[in-house]
Amino acid sequence: MAEILAGVVCSHVPAIGAALDNGKAGEPYWRPLFRGFEPSKAWIAQLKPDVVILVYNDHGSAFSLEMIPTFALGCAAEFAPADEGWGARPVPVVEGHPELAWHIAQSVILDEFDLTIVNKMDVDHGLTVPLSLMFGQPAQWPCRVIPLAVNVVQYPPPTGNRCYNLGKAIRKAVESFDQPLRVVIFGTGGMSHQLQGPRAGLINPEFDKRFLDRLVADPQALARIPHVEYVREAGSEGIEMVMWLIMRGALDDTVKEVYRFYHVPASNTAVGHMILENVAPGAA
Amino acid sequence: MAEILAGVVCSHVPAIGAALDNGKAGEPYWRPLFRGFEPSKAWIAQLKPDVVILVYNDHGSAFSLEMIPTFALGCAAEFAPADEGWGARPVPVVEGHPELAWHIAQSVILDEFDLTIVNKMDVDHGLTVPLSLMFGQPAQWPCRVIPLAVNVVQYPPPTGNRCYNLGKAIRKAVESFDQPLRVVIFGTGGMSHQLQGPRAGLINPEFDKRFLDRLVADPQALARIPHVEYVREAGSEGIEMVMWLIMRGALDDTVKEVYRFYHVPASNTAVGHMILENVAPGAA
Amino acid sequence: MSKPSEFDDIPGTLVFDGERSRQGYHLNMFCMSLMKPENREAFRADGRAYLVRFPMTPEQAQSILDRDWNRMLELGGNIYYTAKLAACDGLSFQQIAALMTGMTQAGYAEMMLHGGRPIEGNRSKSEWDRG
Amino acid sequence: MSKPSEFDDIPGTLVFDGERSRQGYHLNMFCMSLMKPENREAFRADGRAYLVRFPMTPEQAQSILDRDWNRMLELGGNIYYTAKLAACDGLSFQQIAALMTGMTQAGYAEMMLHGGRPIEGNRSKSEWDRG
Ligand SMILES: [Fe+3]
Ligand SMILES: [Fe+3]
Numbered sequence: 023m024a025e026i027l028a029g030v031v032c033s034h035v036p037a038i039g040a041a042l043d044n045g046k047a048g049e050p051y052w053r054p055l056f057r058g059f060e061p062s063k064a065w066i067a068q069l070k071p072d073v074v075i076l077v078y079n080d081h082g083s084a085f086s087l088e089m090i091p092t093f094a095l096g097c098a099a100e101f102a103p104a105d106e107g108w109g110a111r112p113v114p115v116v117e118g119h120p121e122l123a124w125h126i127a128q129s130v131i132l133d134e135f136d137l138t139i140v141n142k143m144d145v146d147h148g149l150t151v152p153l154s155l156m157f158g159q160p161a162q163w164p165c166r167v168i169p170l171a172v173n174v175v176q177y178p179p180p181t182g183n184r185c186y187n188l189g190k191a192i193r194k195a196v197e198s199f200d201q202p203l204r205v206v207i208f209g210t211g212g213m214s215h216q217l218q219g220p221r222a223g224l225i226n227p228e229f230d231k232r233f234l235d236r237l238v239a240d241p242q243a244l245a246r247i248p249h250v251e252y253v254r255e256a257g258s259e260g261i262e263m264v265m266w267l268i269m270r271g272a273l274d275d276t277v278k279e280v281y282r283f284y285h286v287p288a289s290n291t292a293v294g295h296m297i298l299e300n301v302a303p304g305a306a
Numbered sequence: 307m308a309e310i311l312a313g314v315v316c317s318h319v320p321a322i323g324a325a326l327d328n329g330k331a332g333e334p335y336w337r338p339l340f341r342g343f344e345p346s347k348a349w350i351a352q353l354k355p356d357v358v359i360l361v362y363n364d365h366g367s368a369f370s371l372e373m374i375p376t377f378a379l380g381c382a383a384e385f386a387p388a389d390e391g392w393g394a395r396p397v398p399v400v401e402g403h404p405e406l407a408w409h410i411a412q413s414v415i416l417d418e419f420d421l422t423i424v425n426k427m428d429v430d431h432g433l434t435v436p437l438s439l440m441f442g443q444p445a446q447w448p449c450r451v452i453p454l455a456v457n458v459v460q461y462p463p464p465t466g467n468r469c470y471n472l473g474k475a476i477r478k479a480v481e482s483f484d485q486p487l488r489v490v491i492f493g494t495g496g497m498s499h500q501l502q503g504p505r506a507g508l509i510n511p512e513f514d515k516r517f518l519d520r521l522v523a524d525p526q527a528l529a530r531i532p533h534v535e536y537v538r539e540a541g542s543e544g545i546e547m548v549m550w551l552i553m554r555g556a557l558d559d560t561v562k563e564v565y566r567f568y569h570v571p572a573s574n575t576a577v578g579h580m581i582l583e584n585v586a587p588g589a590a
Numbered sequence: 591m592s593k594p595s596e597f598d599d600i601p602g603t604l605v606f607d608g609e610r611s612r613q614g615y616h617l618n619m620f621c622m623s624l625m626k627p628e629n630r631e632a633f634r635a636d637g638r639a640y641l642v643r644f645p646m647t648p649e650q651a652q653s654i655l656d657r658d659w660n661r662m663l664e665l666g667g668n669i670y671y672t673a674k675l676a677a678c679d680g681l682s683f684q685q686i687a688a689l690m691t692g693m694t695q696a697g698y699a700e701m702m703l704h705g706g707r708p709i710e711g712n713r714s715k716s717e718w719d720r721g
Numbered sequence: 722m723s724k725p726s727e728f729d730d731i732p733g734t735l736v737f738d739g740e741r742s743r744q745g746y747h748l749n750m751f752c753m754s755l756m757k758p759e760n761r762e763a764f765r766a767d768g769r770a771y772l773v774r775f776p777m778t779p780e781q782a783q784s785i786l787d788r789d790w791n792r793m794l795e796l797g798g799n800i801y802y803t804a805k806l807a808a809c810d811g812l813s814f815q816q817i818a819a820l821m822t823g824m825t826q827a828g829y830a831e832m833m834l835h836g837g838r839p840i841e842g843n844r845s846k847s848e849w850d851r852g
Binding site: 381404408409411412425 | 724738739740742743746
C-alpha cells in the first residue's frame with residue numbers, strides 16, 4: 023500500500039531557477055535563500071520518497087487560453103521542461119509515475135472531482151523550481167513526479183475548500199494503491215506577491231506568517247478564506263497559496279511541523295517554505 | 307434574468323447525420339425515425355429558444371488522449387463541425403454565447419465543479435446530429451449553442467450523481483444571468499448501444515424505457531445507477547446516458563413530459579427522445 | 591488504475607480504462623491523425639510508411655494493416671478512435687460492428703432490423719460459456 | 722461572468738476574469754507564441770509584421786510595440802502571458818514589475834530589499850485616493 027509521509031510547501035519564483043541555472047546561487051542576494059533550503063535537502067535526501075505529487079500552477083506554458091482545466095493531473099511517463107520565452111531550463115526531464123497517476127485519476131473522478139487527465143504536457147518553473155530547491159542540481163531527479171496543475175491564472179480558481187477536499191481524495195487514492203510507495207506531496211506557489219501593475223511588489227509578512235501557522239494548526243479555517251482576501255492581502259498572484267490546501271488536505275488532521283523558512287525578497291516575492299510530517303508515519 | 311424552459315433528450319448517432327446529409331431521410335429505413343422528430347421540430351420552432359445548452363460527448367474529435375477533461379464548457383464565439391474521417395458535416399458553423407457560457411463557467415467553478423473552460427473546439431456528430439434532428443437543415447442554426455462536452459470515452463466517466471448535481475449548478479448559474487434569455491438544455495447520446503466487439507448491436511428496450519420513465523419521475527434513483535449497470539444492460543456505449551442526468555438536474559423536480567419517441571434501429575443503436583417542460587415556465 | 595472487476599464479467603466488452611489507454615495511446619493517436627485529409631492521403635498511399643510516425647508495437651501496426659478491428663481493441667484501441675480508420679476506409683459504424691461480431695453484413699443488418707441483439711443471454715460471460 | 726465587485730476596490734490590480742480573458746485572447750495567444758524560438762526570431766525581425774498573425778485590436782498591437790506593460794494588462798493581457806514577451810526581450814519579472822509601478826529599477830529593487838511594498842495603505846482604492 024502506498025503512503026503519504028509528508029508535505030512540503032514552497033514558493034516557485036522563476037528568478038530562483040534562473041539564479042541556480044546561471045551559477046548565481048552563491049551571490050549575496052541569493053545565498054540566504056538557498057541556505058534556507060539546506061536542511062530541507064538533507065531531510066528529503068534521507069526520506070528518499072519514491073514519488074512526489076507536485077501541486078503547482080501552469081503559467082500559460084502548457085495550457086493556453088484555448089483550454090483551461092481547473093485540475094489537470096499528469097499521467098504521462100515524462101514531462102519536458104517548458105521554454106517560457108528564454109529557452110527551457112537546463113534541468114532533467116521529469117519522470118512521471120503513470121500507474122499511480124492513473125490510479126489517482128480514476129479514484130478522484132469516482133469521488134466526484136472533475137479532473138482533466140493529461141498525457142502530454144511541458145512543465146514550467148512552477149514545477150521545476152521547487153524540485154531544484156529540494157533536490158539541487160542532480161543529473162537526474164531522484165524520484166518520480168506526478169504533476170497536478172491547478173488553474174489560478176484565469177479567474178475563478180477553485181475555492182480553498184475544494185482544494186482541501188481534493189487533497190483528502192488524493193490521500194484516499196494513494197492509500198488504495200497496491201504498491202508500497204513512499205509519497206511526499208508538494209504544494210507550491212505564493213507566498214505574498216503581486217507581479218502586475220502599480221501595486222507590484224506587495225509583501226504582507228503578517229498574512230504570510232499567519233497563513234503558515236494556520237496551515238499547520240487550523241487548515242479548515244484557511245479553507246474558508248475567499249479569493250478576494252488572498253488578492254487584497256497577499257497580492258494578485260498570492261492567490262497561488264490556495265494550492266497549498268491540496269497538500270494540507272492530503273495529510274493528517276494533526277501534523278508535525280519539522281521545518282519552516284520565510285524569506286523576503288526573491289525578485290518580487292516572499293518565499294515561504296515548510297515541511298509537515300504526518301504524526302505517525304507508517305501507522306496508517 | 308435568463309430561464310431554462312425545457313429539456314430535450316436525444317440520441318446522437320452519426321449515421322443519422324449521414325442519412326440527412328446524403329439525402330436519404332426519405333428512404334424506408336430512415337423515414338420512421340425522422341417522422342418521430344416532426345412534432346419536436348414544430349415544438350422548438352414555436353418555443354424559439356435564444357440559447358441551447360447542449361450536453362454531449364466528444365468522440366475523440368476535439369479532445370485526443372493528450373488531454374481528457376471530465377467536463378468542458380465551450381466559451382468560444384463559434385465552433386466548427388469536425389472532420390471525423392470522412393470530411394466535416396455540411397452543416398452551419400455553431401454560434402456560441404460567450405457571455406452566458408463564461409457566466410456559467412464562473413458560477414459552477416465557485417460552486418465547486420472543476421470545469422475545463424474551452425475557447426477553441428471543433429464539434430463532432432455528438433453535437434451536430436441533435437441540432438439536425440431538432441432544427442432540420444437550415445442555412446444557419448436558429449439559436450446560439452453552448453456546448454458542454456462530458457468525458458464518457460475514457461473510463462471513468464463522471465458519476466450519474468455528479469452529472470445530476472452539475473445540472474442543478476447550471477440552472478442556478480443560468481438563473482443568475484442578467485439578460486432575459488430563453489434557454490433549453492439538451493442531453494444527448496444513448497440509448498442502448500454497443501459499437502465494439504462480439505456483443506455489438508446490443509439493444510435493451512426494457513432498460514431504455516424504464517430509464518425514460520424514471521428520467522421523468524425519479525431522476526434521483528437514476529443518479530444512483532453505477533457505471534457497470536449501464537455497460538452491462540445498455541451496452542458499452544450506453545454509458546452515454548449518464549449525460550442525460552445533467553439535463554434533468556437543470557429542470558424542476560417535477561416536470562411535464564410533453565413528447566416521447568423511441569425507435570430501433572438507427573445503425574447499431576436505439577434512439578430515445580423526450581421533451582420535458584418545467585411545470586410553471588415563466589413563474590420561476 | 592483498473593476498473594472494478596465486475597466489468598470483466600460482461601461478455602464481448604472491453605472497458606477503456608487507464609491501462610488500455612496507456613497501451614493503446616499511439617494506436618489511437620494514429621487513428622485521430624486521420625481527421626486531416628492530407629494524413630488520410632499519406633496513409634492510403636503507403637500505410638506501412640505512415641505508421642512509422644507513431645511509436646506503436648509491431649502487433650498494433652499489424653492489426654491496423656490487417657484491419658483486424660477486434661484485435662485493435664484488444665491491443666488498446668478505442669472504438670471511437672478506430673472508427674476514424676473505418677471512416678477513412680469508407681466503412682460505416684454498422685459495417686465495422688458487423689465485422690467485429692463475426693456475422694455477415696446482411697445477418698447483422700437483419701438482426702438490427704429485428705430489434706438488435708437481445709440482452710437476455712448477453713449480460714454475463716457465464717451465459718456465453720453455457721451457450 | 723465578472724468577478725464580485727469587492728475585487729474592484731483593490732488598488733492597482735486587475736483580476737483576469739472572463740471579460741478580460743475574452744478581450745485579451747489574441748494578445749495573450751501572441752505572447753504565448755513566443756515560447757517557440759523561431760517565433761521569437763520572426764517577432765524580433767519585424768514585430769509589426771509578426772503581429773498581423775494575431776487578430777487583435779490596433780490598440781493592443783500598439784501597446785505591444787510600445788512595450789507599455791500596464792496598457793497591455795488594461796487591454797486584456799495577463800501578466801503570466803506578457804511575461805513571455807518580457808522574457809523574449811531579455812527582461813526579468815522584476816524589471817517589468819518596476820516598469821509597471823512607475824518607479825526606477827533601483828528604487829524598486831531597493832523597496833524589495835527592504836521588505837517590499839507594505840500592505841498598510843495598499844488594501845483599498847480609498848487609501849490610494851487619500852494619499
Ligand atoms: Fe506561480
Ligand atoms: Fe456518442
